[in-house]
Amino acid sequence: MRELVYYAAVTLDGYIAGPNGEFDAFLIEGDHMDGINDRFADTLPTVAAEALGIAQTREVFDTVLMGWNTYQVGGLPSPYSHLRQIVFSRTKTAEAENLEVTAEDPVEVVRRLKQEDGADIWLCGGGALAASLADEIDRLVLKRQPLLFGSGIPLFGERPYRPERFDIVETVAYESGVVFTELKRRREA
Incomplete structure (x- = not known):
């Protein structure tokens, strides 16, 4: 069965963007980019991957989910045209x-997508969408940036207090200071 993977850059204090959606402080140069380009090439905008000569195979993700604010950030009508958006x-x-573009309940959409054949489903953002889909997230891949924002859009928006456990699958630290951590939801039997 396909999994929903929340793959996002996040600051040390838990923000995916500044108060007005700013993300230009995130590091886009450094040795961590090799990790993105090698393992997560499908998360690059299609035009960027083409310009860099990076193949996008849709082996990791073939579908991307976004809230409207995340979608409009890049200003492209189809930022990930190699994926189902x-x-x-x-x-x-x-x-x-x-x-x-849909007004459907995100939980119902994700449950339907998980039943389809294909690669995993990438939850790109934003925080409010992630909060609404928190119970459906199977894995987290966090690119922790060596930054503090102080305020902004939290990784999971607003959600009620309910501790949930994830187990570390892998952590890779780069000289740039970016740390990739992959976690898998602990499902209680």
């Missing part, structure tokens, strides 16, 4: 290659 919005709409 599902954008959640109750008020906005857009049309582009491999893009679907």
Whole structure:
């Protein structure tokens, strides 16, 4: 069965963006980029991968989920046109290659997607969408950046207090100071 993977850059104090959606302080150069390009090439915008000559095989992810604010950040009508892109919005709409904008309940969409054949499903962001899908997330891949924002958009937005356990699968530290940590949800039997 396909898994929902929340793959995101996050600051040391738990933010995926600044208060107004800023993300330009995140490190986009350094040895950690090799980890992204080698293992997670499908998470690069299609035009960026093409410009860098990086193959996007859809072996890791073939679907990406985004809230409207995350979708509109790059200003591209189809930022990940090599993937099936599902954008959640109750008020906005857009049309582009491999893009679907829906007002459906994200939980119902994810449960349906998990039953389909294919590679894993990438939850790109944002924090409010991640909070609504928290119970459906099977794995986390966090690119912890050596930064403090002080305030901004939290990794999981607002959700009720309910501790949930994840186990570390792998941690890779780079000289840039970025640390990739992959965690898998602990499912109680």
